[in-house]
Amino acid sequence: MSYRLRMVTEEESTSSPSGCNSNDVVISKKQQTVDLGDGSDLIYIPRFLPSDQSWKWFDYLNKHIPWTRPTIRVFGRSVLQPRDICYVATPGLPELSYSGYQPHAYSWDEYPPLKDILEAVHGAVPGSHFNSLLLNRYKGGGDYVSWHSDDEKLYGSTPEIASVSFGCEREFLLKKKPSKLSQEKKRKEEHLSKKLKTCLDNRHCFVLKHGSLLVMRGNCQRDWLHSVPKRAKADTIRINLTFRHVF
Numbered sequence: 001m002s003y004r005l006r007m008v009t010e011e012e013s014t015s016s017p018s019g020c021n022s023n024d025v026v027i028s029k030k031q032q033t034v035d036l037g038d039g040s041d042l043i044y045i046p047r048f049l050p051s052d053q054s055w056k057w058f059d060y061l062n063k064h065i066p067w068t069r070p071t072i073r074v075f076g077r078s079v080l081q082p083r084d085i086c087y088v089a090t091p092g093l094p095e096l097s098y099s100g101y102q103p104h105a106y107s108w109d110e111y112p113p114l115k116d117i118l119e120a121v122h123g124a125v126p127g128s129h130f131n132s133l134l135l136n137r138y139k140g141g142g143d144y145v146s147w148h149s150d151d152e153k154l155y156g157s158t159p160e161i162a163s164v165s166f167g168c169e170r171e172f173l174l175k176k177k178p179s180k181l182s183q184e185k186k187r188k189e190e191h192l193s194k195k196l197k198t199c200l201d202n203r204h205c206f207v208l209k210h211g212s213l214l215v216m217r218g219n220c221q222r223d224w225l226h227s228v229p230k231r232a233k234a235d236t237i238r239i240n241l242t243f244r245h246v247f
């Protein structure tokens with residue numbers, strides 16, 4: 001099954017509705033940009049892909065991707081990764097390895113819909129050339145990804161990561177990495193915030209919607225950690241695709 005679709009932007013489709021046909025994927029451009037400071041920023045497009053097309057992709061990925069739940073090493077112990085994963089990459093790139101685990105790199109050609117999603121992402125992120133993809137499947141609220149940053153050397157010093165979500169909405173959290181300088185600053189800010197009775201917490205939360213796109217850019221992986229915590233009430237499947245550029 002393949003979805004070769006013509007992409008049009010929301011602006012094009014509203015300015016010339018007759019230019020659209022039923023095979024068009026209308027890409028929404030309504031986006032929120034968050035400046036995290038010090039050269040880190042995020043772009044969030046809640047309705048990036050149309051809902052019905054996103055459900056078709058969800059069903060395809062859920063059924064056809066060779067999901068695996070690997071054993072990884074965390075603080076010297078072997079643990080089952082708390083979600084299913086799969087890795088897709090262009091042949092000839094340096095191999096990805098994390099937490100003592102090296103995933104097999106499947107090819108884009110084996111899963112044609114991934115190329116359509118990649119095309120939509122490339123259209124939304126000017127100048128991007130993603131050549132690898134890590135897929136995650138969260139089977140329910142007990143599946144999660146703990147605090148981490150995607151700062152592996154093969155992604156370069158300022159990785160650009162584009163994340164597309166399908167299915168169950170889950171919270172995506174970001175918090176600033178601790179540093180000696182920022183701890184000192186934090187102590188001063190806490191003192192001040194107690195006085196002002198305000199909360200100065202360096203955290204951000206996005207509820208990642210079905211069909212949404214979130215892009216992390218600049219120093220995000222150097223200065224920030226992100227996670228998708230367990231949520232008892234999230235009882236259905238969520239599939240997340242993170243597109244990355246390997247150098």
Ligand SMILES: O=C(O)CCC(=O)C(=O)O
Pocket residue numbers: 134136145150163172208226228240242
């Ligand atoms: O599922 C998500 O939204 C995030 C996944 C993630 O952070 C990762 O694969 O590195």
Ligand SMILES: [Fe+2]
Pocket residue numbers: 148149150226
């Ligand atoms: Fe990540």
